[in-house]
Amino acid sequence: MSLLSSALSMSAFALAASISPGPVNLVCLSSGTRYPLARGLVFVTGATLGFIALFLAIGFGLGALLAERPELERWLTVAGVLFLLYLCVQLARDDGRLDTCDAQRAPGFVSGALMQWLNPKAWLASAAGIGAFAGSDTAYIALFAALYLPICWLSLSAWVLAGASLRSVVNQPRVLRAINRVLAVLLASSCLLLLL
Template identity: 30%
Template structure:
């Protein structure tokens, strides 16, 4: 029988959020292979964040409201900045030599301010806890998040790569980047709804 944690994590991570939007856009704009460091960084960063949440960092955030507020403000600022950057991006794949996909480190660090990951990790830690010692529970939850999210990230990056075949004009690219930027900004503003 499948552990319900895995189904919860799959559903939570597969649905659109900042990572899905950024990876789809990156796959479309830069291609599958150049986006792989971003993919791997997300999978690693999500696992670390989820594992630390299971160890109690999530409870600490809930217990210290000012710490939660600071994290929310940083998250919104970073997500809105990325949305602005995406909106202002070139009207085609790699048209601007300064434009590039996330690096591995940037993707790992982004998970620390990704509100969707914190929400899912908090829910998984509290709703699907086992009787394991704390360090093994953190490893269980962190590895579930990393492993499942790797496949989710690969799926959305590949979907973005396929989507690029439909984006054959500058107008199509502009519409695509605008829609993705607006969706990313909206996901950032949802931080305060949590």
């Protein structure tokens, strides 16, 4: 496979994995509805860089360690699911009032980066992408990460922008409460799928 066709394949994979619904995407959507756009983009930047760090760690050896020690992978899945269930509870308990939103409580850079390390979708996307397109070739892993970076950032930003565009629709507490509860159920459902 030529370098160009590999890069195109990697980019298509990165887009599909980044734009498809997942825990981080749902937090981006919720953040867009509740907080100023700039706060959402801070979270997006942290989540993107956290994902790239995870991707490179898996590509440069962490994936091999997990293959040797499957109990570590199970532990990471359980920790990730517990964290996601915590987020579900927070979403479900939200009162839906935008006027009480404190921008200082918005998910930030560090929470975005850490969330990726606890996000089972991020682990699966990294391992699957590296296995399919890069293997142990360090140059291909670096190329894949360089392509993933802007694609991931733009994809997550699209979710924040979608949330911001919904802000005028969800300005009634009962509407936002209903949306938050639907998002909580979707997130909890994704947790169940990860445990199967």
